[in-house]
Amino acid sequence: MKQFLEGAAAIGRTVALCRPGVICAYPITPQTHIVEELATIVANGELNAEFINVESEHSAASCVLGAIATGVRAYSSTSSQGLLLMAEVLFNIAGLRLPVVMCCVNRAVSAPINIWNDQQDIMVLRDAGIILLFAEDIQEACDLHIQAFKIAEDHSVMLPVIVNIDGFILSHGHEPVELPDQQLVDKFLPRYSPLYKLDPSNPMTFGALVGPEWYLETRYAIQQTMNNEVKKKIKDVSEEFTNLFNRTSFGLYEKYQIDDAETAYVTFGSIAGPIKDAVDELRVKGEKVGLLRIICYRPFPQEEVAKILSRLKKIIVVEKDVSLGATGALYQDVVTSLYIELQKGNGKNTPKVTGYICGLGGRDVSIDDIEELYYTGELVSSKFVSVKEENLGNFLMK
Amino acid sequence: MIDEKILFTAGHTACAGCGQSLAARLVIDAAGPNTIVVNNTGCLEVFSTGYPYTSWRVPFIHSLFENAGAVASGIESALRYLGKRDVNVIAQAGDGGFADIGLQAFSGLWERGHNVLTICYDNEAYMNTGIQRSGTTPTGCNTTTSPVGKTIAGNLRWKKNLVEIALAHRCVYVATSSVHLPVDLQNKVKKALKLIGPKFIHILCPCPLGWGSEPSDTIKIAQIAVESGFWPLVEFEEGRLTKVRKLKQLTPIEEYFKLQRRFHHLLKEQYKEIVDMWKNQIQKNVEKYQLLGN
Numbered sequence: 001m002k003q004f005l006e007g008a009a010a011i012g013r014t015v016a017l018c019r020p021g022v023i024c025a026y027p028i029t030p031q032t033h034i035v036e037e038l039a040t041i042v043a044n045g046e047l048n049a050e051f052i053n054v055e056s057e058h059s060a061a062s063c064v065l066g067a068i069a070t071g072v073r074a075y076s077s078t079s080s081q082g083l084l085l086m087a088e089v090l091f092n093i094a095g096l097r098l099p100v101v102m103c104c105v106n107r108a109v110s111a112p113i114n115i116w117n118d119q120q121d122i123m124v125l126r127d128a129g130i131i132l133l134f135a136e137d138i139q140e141a142c143d144l145h146i147q148a149f150k151i152a153e154d155h156s157v158m159l160p161v162i163v164n165i166d167g168f169i170l171s172h173g174h175e176p177v178e179l180p181d182q183q184l185v186d187k188f189l190p191r192y193s194p195l196y197k198l199d200p201s202n203p204m205t206f207g208a209l210v211g212p213e214w215y216l217e218t219r220y221a222i223q224q225t226m227n228n229e230v231k232k233k234i235k236d237v238s239e240e241f242t243n244l245f246n247r248t249s250f251g252l253y254e255k256y257q258i259d260d261a262e263t264a265y266v267t268f269g270s271i272a273g274p275i276k277d278a279v280d281e282l283r284v285k286g287e288k289v290g291l292l293r294i295i296c297y298r299p300f301p302q303e304e305v306a307k308i309l310s311r312l313k314k315i316i317v318v319e320k321d322v323s324l325g326a327t328g329a330l331y332q333d334v335v336t337s338l339y340i341e342l343q344k345g346n347g348k349n350t351p352k353v354t355g356y357i358c359g360l361g362g363r364d365v366s367i368d369d370i371e372e373l374y375y376t377g378e379l380v381s382s383k384f385v386s387v388k389e390e391n392l393g394n395f396l397m398k
Numbered sequence: 399m400i401d402e403k404i405l406f407t408a409g410h411t412a413c414a415g416c417g418q419s420l421a422a423r424l425v426i427d428a429a430g431p432n433t434i435v436v437n438n439t440g441c442l443e444v445f446s447t448g449y450p451y452t453s454w455r456v457p458f459i460h461s462l463f464e465n466a467g468a469v470a471s472g473i474e475s476a477l478r479y480l481g482k483r484d485v486n487v488i489a490q491a492g493d494g495g496f497a498d499i500g501l502q503a504f505s506g507l508w509e510r511g512h513n514v515l516t517i518c519y520d521n522e523a524y525m526n527t528g529i530q531r532s533g534t535t536p537t538g539c540n541t542t543t544s545p546v547g548k549t550i551a552g553n554l555r556w557k558k559n560l561v562e563i564a565l566a567h568r569c570v571y572v573a574t575s576s577v578h579l580p581v582d583l584q585n586k587v588k589k590a591l592k593l594i595g596p597k598f599i600h601i602l603c604p605c606p607l608g609w610g611s612e613p614s615d616t617i618k619i620a621q622i623a624v625e626s627g628f629w630p631l632v633e634f635e636e637g638r639l640t641k642v643r644k645l646k647q648l649t650p651i652e653e654y655f656k657l658q659r660r661f662h663h664l665l666k667e668q669y670k671e672i673v674d675m676w677k678n679q680i681q682k683n684v685e686k687y688q689l690l691g692n
Contacts, residue, residue, distance in 0.1 A: 021479040022472060050475040055506035059468035062461060062503065066436070066472025069459055072479050074472065092461050198457040198473060200432045200485060205452035207460035209444050 002176040007138040007165065010177045011077075011103060012037025014142040016047045017185040018101075018149050020075040022067035024052045024060040028082040029115045030167040031105040035077060057082035061089035061100075068098045069206055071197035073149065076100075079167060080107035080121045087124055093160050094129030095218065096206060099152035099192075100160040103145065106269070106320075107167040108361040116362020117167040118320040119269060123329045129222045131161040131230055132298040134268040136254075138175040141165045143249055144295075146185060147237045155195050156229040159222065164297075166270040166320075168362070180245055188244055226299040234296055250293075252301040255308065257283060258290030263314040263374065266305075266334055268294040271318060271358075271365060278370040289374060300333050306341035309334065312351045316373050320359040327382035331355035354378070358385035405431060410453040412445040415613025417577045417603030417620065418492070418519045419445065424577070425488065425517060425599075428584035429591060431456055433486040434477075436470040438495030439463040441526040442519065466491050467503030467516070474512045486591050490517040493534040494524045497558045508567035508596040515590050515597045518560055521605035529608040533558040536628075537679075538672035540660045541608075551669055552660075556679060560600050565637055570595035572634040576602050578620035582631065582643070593635075602629045610659025619657050625649040627680040630687045642687045651676050 005013075012034045015023075023042065025035035042051045050067075054060045057078050064074035078086060083104055093100050104122050108114040122132060133148065135141035141163060148161040165171060196204055210218060231252060238251035254272075257279050258264050265275050272293040282289045292308055294301070309315055319328040326332070335353050342350060356373055358365045369385055405426045412419035422442055426435065435458045437443045443460040446453040461469050470489035477485050489507065491500050496518035504516055523541045524530040531544040535553045540546045544553040564572045571590045575583040583601065590597040604611060604619045611619055623629040624643065628651060631643035651673070655661035664673050684690060 022475045024472070048479075050479050052471060052475055052510065054468060054471070055502060055509070058465065059471070059503050059506055062465035062468030063472035063475070065461055065465075066459070066469035066474075067476040067479075068472075069469075070434075070473045070476035070480070072476035074476070088462060089465060096461070198434045198459060200434065200457055203431075203455055203457045205447050205454050205458045207443075208447040208449040208452060210449045214449055 002178050004174055005138070005177045006033065006172060006174050007141060007170040008033030008172065009037045010138050010142050010179065011145060011165070012041065013179055014145050015075055016041045017180065017182055018146060018189055019047070019073065020049055021072035022050045022052065022064065022074040024054050024063040024074070024076040026054050026057045026060045026078070026082060028057070028079045030107060030171045031077050031079040031082065031103070033171060034103060034105070057085040058089055061086040061093065064100050065089060065093050065096070065098060068100055069096070069198050071192065071194040071199070073192040074100060075102065077103035077105065079105040080109055083121045084109065084124060087128070090125055090130060090160065091128045094222065097158040098160065099158055101145070101148045101152055101163070102160070103163050103165060105167045105171045106164050114361040117169055118360045118362065119164070119166070120321045120360070122162065122164050123321045123323070125162065126298060126329060129159060129226070130298065131159055131296070132164060133161060133296055134164045134294065135170060136270055136272045136293060138170055138173065139177050141170055142177060142179065143241065143245070143247065146180070146189060147241050147249065150189050150237050151230070151233050153192055154233050157225060157233055158195055159225060159230065164269065169270045178247065184244065188241065230299050231296070231301060250295055252296040252304060254293040254295060256291040256293065258292055258308065260288060261290035262288040262312060263316065264289065264309060264312050265291045265316045265318055265370070266294065266309070266330065267291070267318045268297055268330065269320065271320065274365065274367050275318065275370055278367045278374070281367065282371060282374055287374065294330065297330070300337070302337040302340065305334065306337040306346070309351060310338055310341055310347045310349055315351050315353045317353065317355045318358060318370065318373065319356070322357045322360070322382065328355050328357050331381060352379060355381045356383050356385050403427070405455045406446070407453045407455060409451065410446045411448060412441070413607050413613070415604070415606040415616040417605060417616050418442055418521060420577050421519055421583065421601045421603050422490070424580050424583050425490070425587050426456060428587035429486050429488060432484060433488060434459070434473055436466045436473060436487065436489040438466040438491035438500050440492035440495050442490070442492065444526055463495055464499040465503050466495070466500060467505070467507040470514045471507050471510065471512045474514050487514045488517060489514050490519065492525070493518060493520040493522060494532040497533040497560055505567065508564065508569055508598070511595055513594050513596070515587070515599070518600045519603045520600060521603045521608055522557070523608050525605050525608040534560070537675050538661065538664050538669065540663065546663045551663065551672060556675070560598070561632070564598035565634060567596065568637060569598050570636060571597040573598070574600045574602070574629065574631050576620045576624050576629060576631060577604070578617045578624070579631070586633065608660070611657050615657050619654070622649050622654045622657070626651045626654050627683050627689055628654065628676070630683045630689055632687055639687070642689065644691045645689050646692070647690070648680065648684070651680060
């Protein structure tokens with residue numbers, strides 16, 4: 001039965017169904033409603049878990065690190081500055097191969113301080129060895145959380161997962177959501193069975209000093225896991241989820257109206273919603289256009305993306321992040337993927353790839369804005385959408 | 399040959415005369431095998447866990463420089479969730495990792511009341527990175543970032559008082575100890591681990607490399623630190639002072655300075671003002687803890 005729920009509340013309830021034993025919380029907007037929901041669930045005795053109000057996000061991440069190293073499933077969530085403060089610990093969690101699952105409620109980064117949505121925050125953690133999943137809507141945010149634990153904790157993976165949801169749009173927005181039965185979640189997601197843990201009956205040293213003769217292989221191992229086991233596991237887990245919960249889960253990416261398209265948008269996150277509306281409207285006008293929505297951004301499904309996009313004429317990358325001084329992050333991944341395949345001699349076609357930066361700091365992006373990107377003939381790699389020229393005088397250095 | 403009862407084995411790469419390695423071994427041997435150790439980055443972690451070797455015969459985790467307090471909070475919470483209430487958790491750090499960069503996480507651990515023994519191995523500077531000044535470096539001390547120059551005579555500030563900070567958090571047990579008194583140190587560890595709640599032991603650990611002392615003088619220096627009144631040995635239970643190691647007389651602090659190159663300049667007349675600050679601080683210790691007597 002579907003319930004009309006706020007995104008954060010729906011995620012909180014979904015996480016509770018996954019039975020974490022330790023939950024660490026530190027407030028930051030727009031993430032806070034998730035841990036508030038979990039606090040209420042624990043306070044009402046509906047979930048047996050230790051709920052720890054830590055003194056910073058750095059400690060929230062460290063606390064879940066300690067819990068999962070002791071063999072107990074653990075959860076935390078954060079946003080923006082909180083994620084940046086956690087960054088050091090999250091690299092450490094990945095390097096220690098600890099399968100922590102977290103939610104990042106994506107928000108702009110300071111300065112200037114801005115609590116509204118974009119996806120600049122998570123790009124700081126792009127290279128950390130963390131599996132990064134992006135949800136389009138609240139239902140998918142919930143479904144990805146359940147799958148995230150199963151992917152992370154698989155003994156062939158043992159890497160952290162961050163489920164990304166767009167701040168306010170998904171965290172505070174309301175949608176009809178189907179929350180699964182506890183029995184079904186239990187069937188899908190067994191108790192955490194650690195590959196190794198802190199246990200006096202079998203003492204092990206975690207976090208040893210590793211010199212030049214060993215370190216490189218630790219990174220090689222994560223790269224291999226990312227490119228092989230993780231991609232396979234995400235596909236398998238999403239199929240299993242689809243079958244068991246009777247609700248489609250797309251795996252690494254979603255193709256929308258793309259099979260016969262000549263032009264495709266590429267994006268991730270909730271902006272896929274308005275892009276799908278734009279695609280529908282353009283299709284009514286007879287335009288051959290579609291969308292490739294990336295769900296798993298790290299590992300990046302390089303070969304699959306290149307295969308889907310290489311036969312097209314034009315690609316429009318739309319993203320809410322920017323590598324200042326370069327382009328958007330997703331744009332780089334798309335171009336890289338295509339070029340790698342081209343070098344291999346796979347296909348002679350070279351689609352024009354355009355890149356647009358939009359929505360930074362919560363700036364609205366309309367369906368009309370998105371449609372306009374289809375009609376413009378410009379060849380740009382990192383054009384900012386809807387820049388207000390009249391505002392610039394306040395910020396450009398003289 | 400490894401003695402089965404020794405939980406911190408030989409073969410590590412600490413310097414000769416290292417006070418911290420001695421203290422760490424005494425602590426874990428007193429705690430026993432049913433213990434999980436959490437360690438901030440620092441000398442101890444570096445010299446005892448060079449992969450693929452380890453000196454730790456108990457479960458040991460090192461994560462980062464500043465998060466042992468939070469990692470230990472997570473471990474203790476997980477043990478509580480699992481119903482394993484008999485496992486000791488020790489979170490330990492050097493003075494930089496404890497008093498400076500890691501203090502927030504330890505403050506969080508203490509405030510939340512986790513059942514963890516926290517330990518600061520204090521060698522009064524960042525020794526692992528090459529003797530830089532920390533928040534527990536004493537006045538006048540010569541370090542690589544508080545050098546004795548023509549206009550500035552070493553470190554200008556007095557040591558941060560971790561005992562009082564721990565007491566302000568209502569830790570159930572707070573004590574100081576010293577490596578020259580192994581029985582005192584081990585008894586304090588055992589006593590602390592019997593109590594439920596956050597505990598803190600502050601151990602002064604001479605460092606031949608950073609203090610400019612002879613490795614063979616480590617025990618002697620630790621002894622003078624206590625017997626000069628500079629490092630009072632005290633115990634607090636539930637916030638109440640319950641034990642003080644009394645001194646028959648004070649060893650002159652100059653005896654302490656003589657054995658350590660970091661203080662040699664203080665023996666010159668021009669630094670009398672700094673030595674007077676030391677004497678003033680020692681007098682405060684004597685009065686506060688009634689150090690003199692039988």
